[in-house]
Amino acid sequence: MPGVAPTQAAMAPPLAVAPVPQNRERYAGKDVSPVHMVQSEPVSTFSVDVDTGAYANVRRFLMHGNLPPEGAVRTEEMINYFRYAYPRPDSREAPFSVTTDVAVTPWNPQTRLLRVGLRGYDLPRDARPPANLVFLVDVSGSMNAPDKLPLLKTALSGLAGELGPKDKVSIVVYAGAAGLVLEPTSDPRKIRAALERLQAGGSTAGAAGLKLAYNVARENFIKGGVNRVLIGTDGDFNVGVSNRDDLIAMIEKQRDSGITLTTLGFGQGNYNEAMMEQIADHGNGNYSYIDSALEAKKVLGDEMSSTLFTIAKDVKIQVEFNPAAVSQYRLLGYENRALREEDFDNDKVDAGDIGAGHQVTAIYEIVPAGAKGWIGPRRYDKEAAKAKGPAKEMAYVKLRYKLPDGDTSKLIARPVAASLLQTARAPSGDFAFASAVAAFGQTLRGDDLMNGYSGVQIEKLAGPQSGYWRQEFLKLVDIADSLESPDKGG
Structure with missing residues (x-):
């Protein structure tokens, strides 16, 4: 794709995945x-x-x-x-x-x-405040498709290259259970290596992953800086969220205490756009849909300063x-x-x-x-x-x-x-x-x-x-x- 350096994830062969019904996508249009x-x-x-x-x-x-x-x-x-x-x-x-x-x-x-x-x-780039970013990556079974986890890894790898020495990135994953797979670092090589190791499988405990991501962001909070969770998923929160209002309340509480939320949507068939757009709104972040490596570069490279600062x-x-x-x-x-x-x-x-x-x-x-x-x-x-x-x-x-x-x-x-x-x-x-x-x-x-x-x-x-x-x-x-x-x- 023009303007995007190929990565191992981008060049990997398509994953074998069963067809997904096209009528499970969810929208909340008015x-x-x-x-x-x-x-x-x-x-x-x-x-x-x-x-x-x-x-x-x-x-x-x-x-x-x-x-x-x-x-x-x-x-x-x-x-x-x-x-x-x-x-x-x-x-x-x-x-x-x-x-x-x-x-x-x-x-x-x-x-x-x-x-x-x-x-x-x-x-100006030299006037940007330092950023404390937590990548929250959905590695559930529903992300096992070429336009989902591989593209998400490409997108976040590109963002890693835009960070400065004062910026920190952590990576949290969720699939049935949540875990921290990368401690805060400014080293793009460590970020990309951690991303490359991720594989899809399991169910989606979205709320548990989000709680852990917020905890990691809180532990590394930068006063006067950017403190943000970036969640990459198809929005299929099918495990762990029993009450949508409780989820929104948690997001708003974190927002009011200085940690915002950006959502990056991927894939098709079971894509829950209604969830992705709404939680970004309540988190005072941004909602983007990534349908190609070129769009990933646009959103997380060319427009990163607009998105984060x-x-x-x-x-x-x-x-x-x-x-x-x-x-x-x-x-x-x-x-x-x-x-x-x-x-x-x-x-x-x-x-x-x-x-x-x-x-x-x-x-x-x-x-x-x-x-x-x-x-x-x-x-x-x-x-x-x-x-x-x-x-x-x-x-x-x-x-x-x-x-x-x-x-x-x-x-x-x-x-x-x-x-x-x-x-x-x-x-x-x-x-x-x-x-x-x-x-x-x-x-x-x-x-x-x-x-x-x-x-x-x-x-x-x-x-x-x-x-x-x-x-x-x-x-x-x-x-x-x-x-x-x-x-x-x-």
């Missing part, structure tokens, strides 16, 4: 976000999401010639898989830049798209729409990140963390006042309209966050000019590409407000691309289009 009337629900609040696992998992389905289940698709994770040209913030004290722009919706000329983009401060925690976004300028709106994605309006100012409410250099993009589809919307006119809308004055602002965007060592949140706020609704044109450049990814996600989710927007139209909207990952996206759109319309061939 319904597509509903339309909101600004007159009655002007405020939208959600926690940021920097996970990308849904995109890689969708790619796995398509590369195997299948459309993904609708519940496996999270549009925000597809959009956030890619990087966009947002301005770089100046310092860690003000760790974000905030970008807003408006365009005509490609699939509905009556509506507009509002894009809100964040870019985190890039942490937090620049802000409990990051929330709130958008208030002005009814004089906007009548209806919907947020594309973030269904499982929705917060109550009162949660925004409540510093006790947990939200997503953002790492060094991370980006977050949210796209709203909105109906300008007076334009035809998805919901017909209400009887008393005209009475409410009498109180409206001239609209200088269409929306007010607020971002609330805490610095990594802080307990009190800080606020960034800015208005979005109403004039952008009148001057909006078709999206171009990065905005066009992000809109194409959003359209692809919503189409795969079965969103009935996409007006039949086709794969050909999505590819045209995205435009020609030069980078590998964006070129791959165009191929995935083409594959999905052929699967939905087999008469087209391909």
